[in-house]
Each structure stands twice: as structure tokens, then as C-alpha cells.
Amino acid sequence: MKKGASQEDAEIVSDLLVRANLAGHDSHGVIRISSYVKAIDEGKLNPKAKGVIEADDGATALINGNWGFGQVLASGAMKTAIDKGKKYGVSAVSIYNCWHIGRMADYCLMATEQEMIGITMVNSTPSVSPFGGVQRIFNPSPLGAGVPSGVEQPFMLDISMSVCAQGKIDLKQARGEKLPPGWIIDRNGRPSVDPNDFYEGGSILPIGGDVGYKGYGLAFLVDILTGALSGSGCASSQEFHGGNGVFILTLDVARFGELEGFKSRMKEVITNVKTSRRAPNVSQIMIPGEPEFMTEEARRMTGIFVEDPTWDAISEIAKGLGVAIPEPMRA
Amino acid sequence: MKKGASQEDAEIVSDLLVRANLAGHDSHGVIRISSYVKAIDEGKLNPKAKGVIEADDGATALINGNWGFGQVLASGAMKTAIDKGKKYGVSAVSIYNCWHIGRMADYCLMATEQEMIGITMVNSTPSVSPFGGVQRIFNPSPLGAGVPSGVEQPFMLDISMSVCAQGKIDLKQARGEKLPPGWIIDRNGRPSVDPNDFYEGGSILPIGGDVGYKGYGLAFLVDILTGALSGSGCASSQEFHGGNGVFILTLDVARFGELEGFKSRMKEVITNVKTSRRAPNVSQIMIPGEPEFMTEEARRMTGIFVEDPTWDAISEIAKGLGVAIPEPMRA
Numbered sequence A, B: 001m002k003k004g005a006s007q008e009d010a011e012i013v014s015d016l017l018v019r020a021n022l023a024g025h026d027s028h029g030v031i032r033i034s035s036y037v038k039a040i041d042e043g044k045l046n047p048k049a050k051g052v053i054e055a056d057d058g059a060t061a062l063i064n065g066n067w068g069f070g071q072v073l074a075s076g077a078m079k080t081a082i083d084k085g086k087k088y089g090v091s092a093v094s095i096y097n098c099w100h101i102g103r104m105a106d107y108c109l110m111a112t113e114q115e116m117i118g119i120t121m122v123n124s125t126p127s128v129s130p131f132g133g134v135q136r137i138f139n140p141s142p143l144g145a146g147v148p149s150g151v152e153q154p155f156m157l158d159i160s161m162s163v164c165a166q167g168k169i170d171l172k173q174a175r176g177e178k179l180p181p182g183w184i185i186d187r188n189g190r191p192s193v194d195p196n197d198f199y200e201g202g203s204i205l206p207i208g209g210d211v212g213y214k215g216y217g218l219a220f221l222v223d224i225l226t227g228a229l230s231g232s233g234c235a236s237s238q239e240f241h242g243g244n245g246v247f248i249l250t251l252d253v254a255r256f257g258e259l260e261g262f263k264s265r266m267k268e269v270i271t272n273v274k275t276s277r278r279a280p281n282v283s284q285i286m287i288p289g290e291p292e293f294m295t296e297e298a299r300r301m302t303g304i305f306v307e308d309p310t311w312d313a314i315s316e317i318a319k320g321l322g323v324a325i326p327e328p329m330r331a
Helices: A007-022 A030-041 A070-088 A105-112 A166-174 A195-199 A209-230 A259-274 A290-302 A308-321 B007-022 B030-041 B070-088 B105-112 B166-174 B195-199 B209-230 B259-274 B290-302 B308-321
Strands: A052-057 A060-068 A090-098 A116-123 A143-147 A155-159 A245-252 B052-057 B060-068 B090-098 B116-123 B143-147 B155-159 B245-252
Touching: A007 A030, A007 A070, A007 A105, A007 A290, A030 A308, A060 A070, A070 A090, A070 A105, A070 A116, A070 A245, A090 A209, A090 B090, A105 A116, A105 A143, A105 A155, A116 A209, A116 B209, A143 B209, A155 A290, A155 B209, A166 A195, A209 A245, A209 B116, A209 B143, A209 B155, A209 B259, A259 B209, B007 B030, B007 B070, B007 B105, B007 B290, B030 B308, B060 B070, B070 B090, B070 B105, B070 B116, B070 B245, B090 B209, B105 B116, B105 B143, B105 B155, B116 B209, B155 B290, B166 B195, B209 B245
Parallel strands: A060 A090, B060 B090
Antiparallel strands: A052 A060, A090 A245, A116 A143, A116 A245, A143 A155, B052 B060, B090 B245, B116 B143, B116 B245, B143 B155
16 A cells, blocks of 8 residues: 555455465565566556456457556456356456456455356466477466356366476475476477576476477467457467466356256266375375465465565565554464 | 158268268268168167257257157257357257267367357266276266367367277277276276276276276266256166267357457467477477368269278168169279
């Protein structure tokens, strides 16, 4: 708010950053505050910007985000997609000129709360090579898909199409550790377990290993749906200017048949998975989203661990802006 | 037609079987004729059945296929999806009680011919285990996505979410060969390279290897969108009765901005991929769909190779029905 955001928008951004920490995805949590403040100072992110719907026709919409907060824009776009999905049964909304939206799951869960399937994907700065290539062409291409279920928690898939996210490489490098085989190639396309090879022009591999053409194809598809459709540009393009190209889709389950029938089918397949025989040394088979829901439950009791460098950076920003922040609990 | 199909339907089925051979996917080609005739004789496939639209509301539709030919039903459903997509910008159509539809690509390409993005996916009999599990819960979960491009051929992704299709295991077994590592696990969840372990209760792995939870999550999502939404049932469910649960989605590109702008973005990303540096021993980087388009071009000149057992089976059926078929070229 001291940087110009409205209270409403500041609350949306803060809520979603903390929710990422609660879900266990600290790389998408409050650690991002510094980068958002930096982006505001550099004029890349406009904390006052409002999204403007430029094409609003039937079951689709195109939103110019005017480089506002991604969380604010994507929340608003998902609301539009939910309204259109309720009206037409299915809807698709694209956003361009949009800063980082964070985790896909948060928006998808807005749809599941309305008994709808919600799908969200984004592109961003490239770090992933095509199958057979060595240059960074695609971003990890995250895809979130939330589905209402007949059980306590919705089905909530939130994955990237690359073997790992860059944050995991950063962490391994910071700790002086080697990478697991199959994560990256060096700038010449040779498999590497040295994190430094990534920063020296290497790239992350798409999922699939020997059948990596599948992960490559999926990353390519996400880049098209987010960058080519929205007009923000594919990740490797001249016109791509950072932030996220965004694609959102909703499906109103009840249009295809009784909602209760759908939920009983969801319950059956979830039960089939959970009660199926497990491989050696596997204690349980997780439903997509289950690890995050479990982490959130635990962290709502224990609190969120924030490492000193991150907290120090937040404190420094707060001090500079004359904002009082509470003392953290110390372990 | 001798089994009761109309000429129009027989042409659709024949065309798509031969097109699968042309594209190089012989496992989805004329080899299927015997199984279709068998399914008709067993009463599982009704060659006279017409699809009936049961829910037709806004941008969505649900079709009861009455166990007709999948190719006929899916072609009709894609036509409905294209009409609705042109009207509303996006559309979604589900089919239940539907026999095998064959390759996803054929339907997606109907959409790209109309300057639309077309997505098709199906579920079927389970052969793939969840990540950490050892039982067959999901089918390979094929997903096709066709996108109009600014170049000669459209982007045409057609992949499954499992490491391999069962047809490839059948072939390895028939030839007495071992499988590459990472394709299957045996019935106790141990990695195996012996094709027989698959037939003795083993299962195919979802894509991803160490991050196989990604392929598992994608297969799960495809099973939901095809089986749970259409009402045909998830692959592992009590209510699933064979054939395919089908989900079709179209997006009208021009609703989101100028079509030419979209195509120039497609051309740019395709060029970026094709001209990017290659890994050692890689002669070219392929765009999704390119291998199939190249194979089709070649086979339209050389003809399609049909192995003797397949041709003998087709000849036998033709003879039994009193249908004259031409002599094949002999190599």
C-alpha cells in the first residue's frame, strides 16, 4: 500500500503469497516481496494498474493487465471465467501485460468452490530446452487443474512440464550440492549434475527422459495457449516482455450431467487409487493436491518457517517505507 | 457396410484407419478391422448406431453414442464443437457409449482447418499404474492438440501420458526382445524389462521417471475429463464398459485477437525451435506433428506396408462376407 496499491489489491497479493508458504511452496511465497518491490521501483510492475477487458465476446475474454499485480489480475480473470462458465458451460480467458501470478492452484480452487473445473497456465522467461535442443525456448510451463470431488479436498494438480523449477537448482547451488541426473543439460547439450552448468547457459529438460518429446510437446502447447493466444508473445519471442502470459479455462460440471453423479465418479476413482496396491517402500499413494493440503494443515498449526535472509530483506523494505511489522517467532 | 454400416459411416471409419497407417501409426490403422468386426459380432459395437445429443446447452454438449463407431461419433462431436466454438469462442463436448475413436490427431485437424485450436482426449481400459502404485488404474490417456500455424503444417501434438502404448510391448514380445528400462513394472512394482511381466499383471508407468507424479497427475486429469465428465466412468470404475470416454474442446483463435497476429507468433516460435542449437547427434528438432506429416508424405508415394497376418485376417473377413478386395502390391 505504501507503494501505491489499494488495500483490496494488497490483501489479494499478501493472501496468495502466504497461502503459497502454507502449501509448502516457499519459492512462491513471501520471498517474492523483494522482487515485487524491485519491479515497482523499476517501473515494470504498476501497483495501481487495473485490468481492462478488451475482447468480451460470448464465452471468452481477453484482458489487458496493464502490468498490474498478477495475483489481482488472475483472480479477477478467474472470476470472469467462472461467470462465463456458469453462463455458457465452458469459458476461456487470456491475460497479457501481466506481472507474475504465483501459484496456479489458488485460481483453480476458486473454480472448484463453485463446483467447476478450473484450469490455469502461464508462460514466462525461458529456461527449458526443446527435446533434442540445447537453447532455452520454453518456461517450465506450469499447469494447474482443480476438480470438485466427492471427498474432503478437491483434486488439485499443479505441475510444470519441466523436470524441475529453477528455484530447486538455485537451492542446490546455494548448498553446494550436485543435482540429480536428468534435471539439466549444459550449454552444449551434455547431461550435467553441476548446478553451475545451468547458469552458464545450460537449460532444464522437459519431463519424459527418453520420451522427453512428450514433455516438450506439452510445454510447447502451454506456451501457445498462454503466449500466442493472449498476444503477450511466446516465451522465446521478441515481443515477450516478462511477467506471465495467462490462460484460464473453466468447465461447469453440471452441464454434462448430474453434479452428484460426477462427484460419485470422482470419489470412486480417488478410492480406487488410494486403496490400490503400493510399490515397495511406498507408504501411501497421494492424490494430486494432497501433499499441499497436508502441509497447509500442519503449517496452520506450527507457523511458516522463513529463513533469515528473506525475513531480513522484508524487514529492510518495511523499515525503508516506515511500516511496522511484528517480530517473528524464534525457534 | 455388409455388417450394417451406412456408406457414409463406412467411409469415415475406413478413411481414418488408412490415415492412421499413412501417419505411421500402424497400431491404429487397418489392423483394427478384425477387432471392429469381432466387436460387431459380439454386440459391443452397433454399426447402425447414431449419436444423440442429450445435453445441448450454450457452449457445451453431451452425446450418447449408443455404442456406434467411435470415428463416426467423434467426427460428429468435433463438428458440433467447431460450430459451438465459432458461436461462443470456446466449446466442450463429451461422448459416452462410444467405441474406439482411433487417433486423436484426425479430429484436432478438423479444428485447425477452421483456424481453431482443437483438443481431443479419451480414456479406455486401464493399463497404467499411479505413481507409487502397482495396479492398473489409468489408460495411457492420449491427448491430441492441434493449433493453426503460420507455416505449412499445423502444430499437432498427439501423445499419451504413459511411457509407451501397449502396442509397443506387444511388438517387443512378438519379436522376443527386451523392453527399454523405465517402461513397465511387474505386478509387485519392481522395474522390469521383460514384456511377459506386463501380461502377468504388470503395468505401464506414467511419464516422468523420478518425477512420474507429473505423468500420473496428467493421466488422472485425462481420466476425469473423459470418464467422469461424460458419465462413461473412469477407466478403473465399475461402470466403465469399454470403448472410449471422449472429451473434445475447441478454441476460436480470432476471438482473442487478430488471427494473423496469432499465426505470426506461431511462426516465430516454430522458427525459434527449428533454428535453435541442437544437442550432439541430433540432426533436427521436430515440431509436434512433423514426424507424422513426413511419414504421410512418404507413404502416399510408396504405399502402406501391411504385414501378412493383418492382410490375411482382412482377406478372411472379406471372403466370409463375399466382398471382393484388390490384391496388394508385393514387395
